Amino acid sequence: xxxxxxxxxxxxxxxxxxxxxxxxxxxxxxxRRPRRSGQARARRDGRDRIARRGRRDGATARGRRGSADxxxxxxxxxxxxxxxxADGPEGRQRRxxxxxxxxxxxxxxxxxxxxxxxRIRGVPPRDGRGALIHPDLLDxxxxxxxxxxxxxxxxxxxxxxxxxxxxxxxxxxxxYPHARIVSIDAERARALDGVRTVLTGADVxxxxxxxxxxxxxxxxxxxxxxxxxRVAAVAADTREIAEEAVRLISVEYEELPALLDxxxxxxxxxxxxxxxxxxYRFLEGRGERPPVPHPNHQGHVAESHGDVDxxxxxxxxxxxxxxxxPRIHQAALEPRAAIVxxxxxxxxxxxxxxxxFNLRDQMAATLGLAKERVVVDNGTIGGDFGGKGLSTxxxxxxxxxxxxxxxxxxxxxxxxxxxxxxxRHSSRIRLRTxxxxxxxxxxxxxxxxxxxxxxxxxxxxxxxxxxxxxxTLEGYRVPAARHEAATVYTNNVPGGHMRAPGQPxxxxxxxxxxxxxxxxxxIAPLEMRRRNIARAGDLTTTGEPWHGxxxxxxLDRAADEIRAEKARPAGHGIGFAVGVRHVGRGSTTISxxxxxxxxxxxxxxxGDQGGGQHTLIQxxxxxxxxxxxxxxxxxxxxxxxxxxxxxxxxxxxxxxxxAALAAARALKDKLGVRSVAEAARALAADEALEASATFDATxxxxxxxxxxxxxxxxxxxxxxxxxxxxxxxxxxxxxNPVGLRGQLEGGFVYGLGMALTEDLALEDGRVRAANLGDxxxxxxxxxxxxxxxxxxxxxxxxxxxxxxxxELVNPGVPAAVANAVQDASGARxxxxxxxxxxxxxxxxxx
Numbered sequence: 148x149x150x151x152x153x154x155x156x157x158x159x160x161x162x163x164x165x166x167x168x169x170x171x172x173x174x175x176x177x178x179r180r181p182r183r184s185g186q187a188r189a190r191r192d193g194r195d196r197i198a199r200r201g202r203r204d205g206a207t208a209r210g211r212r213g214s215a216d217x218x219x220x221x222x223x224x225x226x227x228x229x230x231x232x233a234d235g236p237e238g239r240q241r242r243x244x245x246x247x248x249x250x251x252x253x254x255x256x257x258x259x260x261x262x263x264x265x266r267i268r269g270v271p272p273r274d275g276r277g278a279l280i281h282p283d284l285l286d287x288x289x290x291x292x293x294x295x296x297x298x299x300x301x302x303x304x305x306x307x308x309x310x311x312x313x314x315x316x317x318x319x320x321x322x323y324p325h326a327r328i329v330s331i332d333a334e335r336a337r338a339l340d341g342v343r344t345v346l347t348g349a350d351v352x353x354x355x356x357x358x359x360x361x362x363x364x365x366x367x368x369x370x371x372x373x374x375x376x377r378v379a380a381v382a383a384d385t386r387e388i389a390e391e392a393v394r395l396i397s398v399e400y401e402e403l404p405a406l407l408d409x410x411x412x413x414x415x416x417x418x419x420x421x422x423x424x425x426x427y428r429f430l431e432g433r434g435e436r437p438p439v440p441h442p443n444h445q446g447h448v449a450e451s452h453g454d455v456d457x458x459x460x461x462x463x464x465x466x467x468x469x470x471x472x473p474r475i476h477q478a479a480l481e482p483r484a485a486i487v488x489x490x491x492x493x494x495x496x497x498x499x500x501x502x503x504f505n506l507r508d509q510m511a512a513t514l515g516l517a518k519e520r521v522v523v524d525n526g527t528i529g530g531d532f533g534g535k536g537l538s539t540x541x542x543x544x545x546x547x548x549x550x551x552x553x554x555x556x557x558x559x560x561x562x563x564x565x566x567x568x569x570x571r572h573s574s575r576i577r578l579r580t581x582x583x584x585x586x587x588x589x590x591x592x593x594x595x596x597x598x599x600x601x602x603x604x605x606x607x608x609x610x611x612x613x614x615x616x617x618x619t620l621e622g623y624r625v626p627a628a629r630h631e632a633a634t635v636y637t638n639n640v641p642g643g644h645m646r647a648p649g650q651p652x653x654x655x656x657x658x659x660x661x662x663x664x665x666x667x668x669x670i671a672p673l674e675m676r677r678r679n680i681a682r683a684g685d686l687t688t689t690g691e692p693w694h695g696x697x698x699x700x701x702l703d704r705a706a707d708e709i710r711a712e713k714a715r716p717a718g719h720g721i722g723f724a725v726g727v728r729h730v731g732r733g734s735t736t737i738s739x740x741x742x743x744x745x746x747x748x749x750x751x752x753x754g755d756q757g758g759g760q761h762t763l764i765q766x767x768x769x770x771x772x773x774x775x776x777x778x779x780x781x782x783x784x785x786x787x788x789x790x791x792x793x794x795x796x797x798x799x800x801x802x803x804x805x806a807a808l809a810a811a812r813a814l815k816d817k818l819g820v821r822s823v824a825e826a827a828r829a830l831a832a833d834e835a836l837e838a839s840a841t842f843d844a845t846x847x848x849x850x851x852x853x854x855x856x857x858x859x860x861x862x863x864x865x866x867x868x869x870x871x872x873x874x875x876x877x878x879x880x881x882x883n884p885v886g887l888r889g890q891l892e893g894g895f896v897y898g899l900g901m902a903l904t905e906d907l908a909l910e911d912g913r914v915r916a917a918n919l920g921d922x923x924x925x926x927x928x929x930x931x932x933x934x935x936x937x938x939x940x941x942x943x944x945x946x947x948x949x950x951x952x953x954e955l956v957n958p959g960v961p962a963a964v965a966n967a968v969q970d971a972s973g974a975r976x977x978x979x980x981x982x983x984x985x986x987x988x989x990x991x992x993x
Contacts, residue, residue: 289885292762292781293527293755305484305499305526306558313486314343316540316547316557317389319379319396320567321371324407324638324912325420326400328369331379335395341388344550345396346543347379356513356542357604358505360436360445360611361428362421363641365513365542371400372420372601373638374913375567377539382547382555405638407912409575409596412443412637419443420601420636430512437610445603445634446611452690453627458590462581466664469578470656471978472961474598474907475571475900477645478924481529482564487544488554494545496523500538501531501756502793505607507786513542524785528756532897533644535756536795537569537605565922566914569605569643570907572597572613572634574652578660580620586670588679591628591688593619593656597649598642599634605643606634613642615728615958616649619657622698622727622851623676624685638912644795646894647728647954651901651961655979658724658962663975672966673706673723680725695849696877696940698725702853704936705875709855719859719870720971726959730848730944730951731798736789737806738839739768739814745827747772749781749810752791753803758953759886760799764807766882767946771811774823789841797951801844801944804882808946809840846944850955852876854963860972865987867903867968869931876935879943879950890952891935898960900925903980 296302333345348368355361367378379396383389406412406420419442421427429436439447459465485498494516500506503523511518528535540557547555559568574597581590595616603611617632634642665675680702681693702725711721740748749768755761761781769776792798817838818826826836855873860866874891881887904923908915916922943950961979969975974989 289762289766289883290776291759291886292765302527304481304529305486305497306481308486308497308526310486310488310554310556313554313556314382314384314547314551315386315389316544316555317381317383317386317393318377318543318557319381319393319398321367321374321376321378321400323371323400323402324374324405325403326371327403328367328371328378329399329401331399332397333379333395335397336381336392339383339388339392339395341384342392343382343384343553344547345379345381345392346546346550351543351546354513354542355427355604356509356539357430357602358509358537358607359430359609360603360606361430361509361513362424363539363602363604365546370403373640375563375640376601377543380543380547382551382553386558405912406443406636407638407909409598409635409637412635413441417443420638428512430508439633443636445599445636446606446608447631447633448610448612448617449629449631450617451627451629452686453590455590455592455627455629458627459581459592461583462589463584464668465579465581466660466667467577467579468656468660468663469977470576470659472574472576472652472655472901473905473979474573474640474642474909475645475651475905476565476568476907476922477530477532477534477570478919478922479530479532479534482561483535483538483540483559483568484557485538485540485544486554486556487541487548489548489552492520494521496521496541497526498523498538498541499528499535500525500541501528501535501754501795503754503786504752504791505536505793506538506541509538510541510545514545522785522787525754525783528754531756531794532646533648533795534569536607536793537643539604561919562917565907565919566917567640569600569641571645572599572616572642572649572652574598574616574656576616576619576652576656578619578656580660580664582664582668586665586668586675586678588620588623588625589627591620591625593628593630593632595619595630595632595653595656597632597634597652598637598639600637600639600641602641603634603636605641607644613644613649613652615647616653618689619653620661620688621653621657622681622693622725623661623679623688624681624693625688626686628688628690630688639909640907640914646897647958650726650728650954650958651898654724654726654958655961655965658959659965659975659977662722662966662969666969672970673702673711676702676723676725694847695727696851697938698727698851698853700938701725701851701875701877704938705853705855705873708873708875708934708936709857709871711855715857718862718971719857720967720969721855721857722963722965722967722970724854724959724963724966726852726854726955728797728850728852728951728955728958730801730846730850731796732844732846733792733796733798733802734841734843735791735802735806736839736841737764737803737810738789738837739810741814741823741827741830741836743827743830743832743834745774745778745824747774747779747814747823749779749807750784750788751781751803751806752784752786752788753794753799754783756794758794758799758890759883760794760803762886763800763804763883767804767807768811771808772815772823778823789839797850797954798844799953800882800946800949800951801846801848802842804946804949805844806840806842809842810838813840814838844944848944848950850876850878850943850950850952852955852959854956854959856960856963856967858964858967858971860968860974860986861983862972862990865974865983865985865990867964867981867983867986869899869903869929869964871931872933872963874933874935874956876937876952876955877939877950878937878952878955879939879945880948881937882947882949887952888935891956892933894953894956895933895960896925896930898957899929899964901957901979902961902964903929903982906980
């Protein structure tokens with residue numbers, strides 16, 4: 148389930164007919180083919196037929212070259228002459244094989260890398276152990292395992308759960324960014340008919356919550372630290388009664404000076420927002436909180452490699468620039484919801500939290516309960532994008548349920564989602580880079596400040612940083628670098644994790660900085676990247692050698708696809724950016740159960756928040772056992788099942804995919820020479836054959852993406868229009884083709900919103916955009932034709948050589964748009980979003 152206001156179109160990888168030939172007439176693609184409700188059908192291997200929706204983009208035929216480009220992007224079979232020209236003499240010799248193997252597959256479904264080469268030549272592909280990959284892994288049309296339930300309305304989300312005698316919760320929130328609580332009068336609320344209990348901070352004094360550092364009060368008892376902090380909670384028979392009770396509670400505050408700027412918060416005389424920080428719990432088994440140089444630091448790091456000062460001394464030119472980014476909200480379609488009740492000596496929780504085991508551990512630590520007593524189930528999740536790793540309601544609901552002896556539910560209003568939850572951190576990043584006379588990087592230095600808001604509770608990392616924002620210029624060769632990054636306590640809304648935490652801020656600054664350097668030196672921005680891109684074995688900005696995908700090949704392919712050398716009209720420009728994202732690590736267990744009906748049940752602790760996690764597991768199990776995917780059912784377990792790290796950190800494909808593959812192989816070993824159907828027929832009605840596997844993904848790996856975006860800028864108004872975009876990606880072996888396409892498209896739209904429209908701006912500590920009318924998300928009308936090209940070295944650490952994709956694309960989009968705007972108009976915008984007003988002001992600056 149995606150963000151509100153629609154989902155991206157199917158522009159870019161367009162379906163088409165092999166009979167289409169360019170140059171006949173200059174008229175639109177849509178006009179040259181039958182309209183079938185926007186549907187086009189393509190045959191795959193002469194068997195399967197896949198319906199794919201094309202995007203009406205008004206593209207026109209521009210000779211044979213343009214036609215060939217479109218056919219390659221659409222996955223349509225190229226002409227014999229095109230194949231011979233592309234392959235060269237060696238390739239022509241290799242193509243002597245049966246004609247059935249020469250049909251290209253739609254681009255979103257093509258195999259790639261070594262596996263792809265084998266498929267094209269008719270050689271059965273093998274996995275890393277040498278075992279044959281089941282051919283239906285990619286050939287079979289994909290069907291989402293949860294598709295029917297979600298499209299028919301049968302799916303049940305947390306807010307849909309019917310629990311007898313459930314009460315509704317309401318919360319009293321602070322109207323001040325920083326204030327002392329003088330008194331709370333709740334007598335009128337308690338007297339209201341239908342109110343079952345009212346709790347204040349005095350009832351839960353000392354209890355704090357958090358993913359790593361538990362610094363956020365369950366209910367505030369002495370001070371409030373941001374507008375929206377909770378000071379009281381109500382449980383009532385209906386939501387309307389709860390809201391009326393909230394209005395009847397009177398709170399007296401003494402307003403205190405507020406810190407609303409990160410640099411102001413780090414002054415020597417700034418008030419300390421958390422004077423008792425040394426007493427806060429840092430969750431057990433996860434190390435100690437690292438020391439920080441200022442009491443208003445949530446987290447701080449300073450690291451370097453190489454002789455940075457000496458490298459700067461050798462530099463022919465040194466450049467320095469500063470960039471800022473705003474808060475951005477995750478904007479999942481489903482708001483947060485939770486239900487808590489007591490069942491004997493156990494606490495039952497149903498929540499939209501994406502990591503149930505982590506929530507269990509956090510609740511046990513805060514409430515002083517044994518972990519075994521807390522059972523969490525996350526139900527169906529309607530979107531996450533990182534924000535639902537933090538839960539705050541469940542802790543209060545426990546106390547309300549305990550006080551009333553009844554289940555209590557909280558469903559967050561979207562205005563509260565926008566104003567009181569944990570959005571992406573705003574940032575201020577200053578970069579300094581020294582280069583030689585040819586523009587090659589010799590030294591680099593970065594200073595990044597992230598507004599962490601009132602609490603650090605939303606960050607799960609040991610250093611309490613948004614780790615993706617630490618190492619700027621990632622993906623480039625940097626012989627010497629020094630990085631300093633910090634998250635800072637302020638009296639703003641607390642920051643948390645959001646799709647690729649820290650990286651969009653980092654990449655916007657880094658790639659904009661690189662473009663500015665190139666233009667100052669008179670070097671084409673594309674050439675500047677080619678000269679500095681990390682090749683195998685090069686030291687990167689982290690001081691580690693690069694062993695990831697071929698970044699140069701991705702960059703070159705993106706440039707080719709957007710036809711970077713083509714002359715463009717005045718006011719049009721192209722921008723490039725490179726994005727690198729780590730592949731997640733962790734451990735999980737998946738068990739399989741074969742029943743007498745031939746159905747295999749896969750049991751896992753991971754939920755599916757719309758990213759296709761369960762479909763991924765289903766396809767891997769089906770391919771390994773060589774059965775129809777419809778015979779594989781995925782069952783999500785609560786925290787009473789095996790330990791699971793949950794969704795996040797780009798870990799599902801390598802971790803859960805790896806566990807699914809290992810479990811399927813374990814079951815196959817038990818089958819021996821028998822097929823699944825034969826083994827099932829031998830089972831009695833009450834028998835089952837079971838196998839399980841625990842998989843620990845520890846290998847370091849990266850996915851990579853090169854962006855090329857074309858824009859048009861109106862010099863009179865400053866308005867920016869994105870005309871087209873190309874993504875050249877390496878995510879290893881494709882396992883879940885349609886799901887992959889959705890992740891890449893969705894990531895692009897996510898980045899587009901950050902580039903052009905989204906800004907969760909504050910005024911005196913108050914979020915101004917309290918609804919989705921004011922918070923400007925991109926809509927379908929904003930999405931340009933998008934072409935996705937998949938290249939792979941086939942060496943990903945996930946199952947069958949796969950890599951993660953969900954957080955790969957969005958970080959580079961704002962930078963590519965900013966670079967394209969400068970290329971089109973000369974206007975360099977250093978602050979996101981790139982609004983018409985900002986472009987207009989830069990164009991008219993003296």
